Amino acid sequence: xxxxFLFIGFPYTAVAIAIAVTIYRxxxxxxxxxxxxxxxxxxxxxxxxxxxxxxxxxxxxxxHTLALLFPGVWGLFTAxxxxxxxxxxxxxxxxxxxxxxxxVLFYRxxxxxxxxxxxxxxxxxxxxxxxxxxxxGFWVAYYYRWGSDWFLHTAAPWLISLLKLQPNITYxxxxxxxxxxxxxxxxxxxxxxxxxxxxxxxxxxxSYLWREHQVVIWNRSRMN
Amino acid sequence: MDIRAHVSMVFHLDKCIGCHTCSVACKNIWxxxxxxxYMWWNNxxxxxxxxxxxxxxDQEKYKGGWERxxxxxxxxxxxxxxxxxxxxxxxxxxxxxxxxxxxxxYDYENLFNAPxxxxxxxxxxxxxxxxxxxxxxxxxxxWDDDLGGSPVYAANDVNLDxxxxxxxxxxxxxxxxxxxxxxxxxxxxxxxGCVAACPAGAIYKRGxxxxxxxxxxxxxxxxxxxxxxxxxxxxxNWSSGKSEKCILCFPRLESxxxxxxxxxxxxxxxxxxxLLYDADMIEKSAxxxxxxxxxxxxxxxxxxxxxxxxxAAKKNKISDAMIAAAQNSPVYKFVKKWQIxxxxxxxxxxxxxxxxxPPMLPILAKTKDGTYDIEGLNQEGLPAMLSSLEKARMxxxxxxxxxxxxxxKEVEAVYRxxxxxxxxxxxxxVKDYQQAEVTEALTQGQTNPDEVEAIFRLTSLPTYExxxxxxxxGRESAVEAWENPLERKTEAGFGVRNKIAKRKF
Numbered sequence: 001x002x003x004x005f006l007f008i009g010f011p012y013t014a015v016a017i018a019i020a021v022t023i024y025r026x027x028x029x030x031x032x033x034x035x036x037x038x039x040x041x042x043x044x045x046x047x048x049x050x051x052x053x054x055x056x057x058x059x060x061x062x063x064h065t066l067a068l069l070f071p072g073v074w075g076l077f078t079a080x081x082x083x084x085x086x087x088x089x090x091x092x093x094x095x096x097x098x099x100x101x102x103x104v105l106f107y108r109x110x111x112x113x114x115x116x117x118x119x120x121x122x123x124x125x126x127x128x129x130x131x132x133x134x135x136x137g138f139w140v141a142y143y144y145r146w147g148s149d150w151f152l153h154t155a156a157p158w159l160i161s162l163l164k165l166q167p168n169i170t171y172x173x174x175x176x177x178x179x180x181x182x183x184x185x186x187x188x189x190x191x192x193x194x195x196x197x198x199x200x201x202x203x204x205x206x207s208y209l210w211r212e213h214q215v216v217i218w219n220r221s222r223m224n
Numbered sequence: 225m226d227i228r229a230h231v232s233m234v235f236h237l238d239k240c241i242g243c244h245t246c247s248v249a250c251k252n253i254w255x256x257x258x259x260x261x262y263m264w265w266n267n268x269x270x271x272x273x274x275x276x277x278x279x280x281x282d283q284e285k286y287k288g289g290w291e292r293x294x295x296x297x298x299x300x301x302x303x304x305x306x307x308x309x310x311x312x313x314x315x316x317x318x319x320x321x322x323x324x325x326x327x328x329x330y331d332y333e334n335l336f337n338a339p340x341x342x343x344x345x346x347x348x349x350x351x352x353x354x355x356x357x358x359x360x361x362x363x364x365x366x367w368d369d370d371l372g373g374s375p376v377y378a379a380n381d382v383n384l385d386x387x388x389x390x391x392x393x394x395x396x397x398x399x400x401x402x403x404x405x406x407x408x409x410x411x412x413x414x415x416x417g418c419v420a421a422c423p424a425g426a427i428y429k430r431g432x433x434x435x436x437x438x439x440x441x442x443x444x445x446x447x448x449x450x451x452x453x454x455x456x457x458x459x460x461n462w463s464s465g466k467s468e469k470c471i472l473c474f475p476r477l478e479s480x481x482x483x484x485x486x487x488x489x490x491x492x493x494x495x496x497x498x499l500l501y502d503a504d505m506i507e508k509s510a511x512x513x514x515x516x517x518x519x520x521x522x523x524x525x526x527x528x529x530x531x532x533x534x535x536a537a538k539k540n541k542i543s544d545a546m547i548a549a550a551q552n553s554p555v556y557k558f559v560k561k562w563q564i565x566x567x568x569x570x571x572x573x574x575x576x577x578x579x580x581x582p583p584m585l586p587i588l589a590k591t592k593d594g595t596y597d598i599e600g601l602n603q604e605g606l607p608a609m610l611s612s613l614e615k616a617r618m619x620x621x622x623x624x625x626x627x628x629x630x631x632x633k634e635v636e637a638v639y640r641x642x643x644x645x646x647x648x649x650x651x652x653x654v655k656d657y658q659q660a661e662v663t664e665a666l667t668q669g670q671t672n673p674d675e676v677e678a679i680f681r682l683t684s685l686p687t688y689e690x691x692x693x694x695x696x697x698g699r700e701s702a703v704e705a706w707e708n709p710l711e712r713k714t715e716a717g718f719g720v721r722n723k724i725a726k727r728k729f
Contacts, residue, residue: 028722030441031441031716033444034464036445036465039314039315042320043320047314050313053313055313117353117355200444205309208308208423209305209309211425214429215422215425215428219432
């Protein structure tokens with residue numbers, strides 16, 4: 001019963017709330033959508049935290065997503081022992097990098113008086129859950145080895161069953177406690193997204209790659 | 225040809241007395257909120273000096289503006305598009321608060337609440353960011369004010385790099401120390417680096433008048449504009465997480481008043497008016513060699529009396545009132561007609577629309593046997609007292625580094641004309657110069673008595689209406705109806721409509 005809540009009820013609720021609040025926030029309070037960078041106040045520690053954290057977490061999330069979207073290709077790729085080793089080692093390295101980066105960021109906001117002043121309660125909540133989630137991810141990857149393979153037979157089919165609106169939790173109910181915790185943790189982060197500065201990942205300015213350098217806005221059309 | 229109108233500016237440095245009234249007027253209206261304490265959208269610098277933020281002109285460090293490649297193309301010095309996105313997690317060229325100064329106040333309450341003791345209670349300095357006491361205040365607003373000749377500030381001016389060792393030493397010599405003031409606001413450039421660097425596309429130029437603004441709702445604190453602007457005139461609000469900059473007091477302009485810094489200027493050094501320019505020439509003018517930059521920028525400005533230009537302007541929906549304002553523009557006269565106003569650091573290639581009339585240079589004189597001795601006072605040629613160019617204390621190369629991208633000829637031509645004005649008027653009023661001397665000065669300055677009188681008139685005796693020719697901007701009918709643009713001003717600035725909660729997110 002409790003598993004039903006953790007792996008069906010909670011994920012759907014978290015995603016529904018996240019979508020609703022995101023829309024609300026973008027519509028009614030666009031001013032608040034910001035990465036709230038604090039680099040202006042503290043520069044050095046940020047470099048050693050922000051760079052490994054962001055590049056690490058982007059790579060890790062990309063790997064999760066690819067394995068989820070293309071389980072066949074991913075499965076074929078990791079079927080070879082050498083390639084499996086390589087994927088595991090790269091994964092562990094990035095997980096470590098992500099965790100270390102986040103620890104530095106956490107320490108920075110605690111120790112630097114300037115960074116501390118611009119840290120809100122929500123920032124702390126987010127930091128704690130992110131740290132928990134990535135540390136747990138690293139632990140799971142290290143302790144329950146070959147996750148890049150067993151992910152395909154546990155989390156992936158469960159998540160796809162959720163996406164298809166035909167939830168099937170038999171794939172995940174028998175897993176160890178820490179692994180389950182990591183799964184649920186992912187949805188906690190999704191739930192936190194619209195309530196925190198994490199929304200900035202939704203506005204990553206990819207259009208900078210092709211937009212015109214200069215932006216001119218006319219108050220009225222010049223042509224008619 | 226794509227004719228557009230631009231509200232442009234001239235600062236006449238000869239008249240600046242460094243009183244900072246402009247800065248205070250601006251601060252009281254626009255940057256009196258939390259997170260903006262350290263911002264001076266208008267600031268007045270002492271030159272030679274390191275400025276605000278410290279050594280802002282050093283683009284090796286701050287990576288502002290545009291750079292010209294071998295093939296004559298220009299690119300942002302800060303980043304190309306891909307690098308712009310990959311540096312988004314950490315901007316290596318971002319100045320930090322310490323490059324400006326940490327704002328502070330004093331703990332006045334302690335003067336009243338301190339318990340009885342042996343010592344007089346003091347009001348300690350308290351940081352306005354952290355609220356903690358500050359023991360060492362290392363920088364503040366106008367920290368290097370009037371410190372010409374200082375080995376810490378004046379000597380580290382980036383523009384001195386172009387001078388010889390001898391010239392640099394001379395600048396620090398007692399009795400020869402020299403400095404002048406450089407008031408700076410946003411240049412509202414034609415090819416702005418801040419706009420081009422913004423990943424979110426939150427910064428834009430208003431088509432009708434050229435004012436550069438930052439949309440507070442689109443800004444996501446990617447903080448690239450701060451590096452992209454070579455003049456360091458976009459500022460990061462550390463509290464709201466938004467960049468902010470000079471808005472050229474557009475709410476005042478739209479109601480027919482000049483910006484507050486212009487209005488309050490005690491020395492009346494500021495002029496505001498419309499320029500018509502050809503927007504098709506922007507890229508070309510920003511891409512010529514350093515030597516040609518000033519001339520190329522002047523080339524873009526069009527004659528508002530030329531019927532062809534007027535027709536092209538009308539085709540672009542520029543109103544008759546705007547064209548009339550361009551015809552009366554004092555800026556047009558200084559920049560294009562008389563050619564005595566120059567852009568600041570044209571080599572940044574942003575095509576700034578704020579122009580400066582360079583200050584006259586004091587002559588190289590010393591006290592000798594108790595009298596003020598001017599070298600060559602009794603020599604042949606133009607009287608040394610006013611034709612100070614060759615004997616100037618401030619080397620002409622320094623002025624060229626500031627105002628003409630290093631092209632000495634451009635600055636020299638300006639000075640020859642300014643000297644001609646002085647000699648002509650002196651001969652007229654004091655009558656201690658010969659006609660031959662006056663004629664020679666006029667020839668050297670490539671000018672004539674009529675032009676000299678006009679320059680003199682607009683320099684010394686202009687009325688309020690002559691200094692500020694504010695065009696009717698006609699936006700009031702088209703701008704979306706703000707309920708009350710001042711409603712959220714204390715929390716978030718002018719024009720913000722939504723309630724800004726104390727940041728929870």
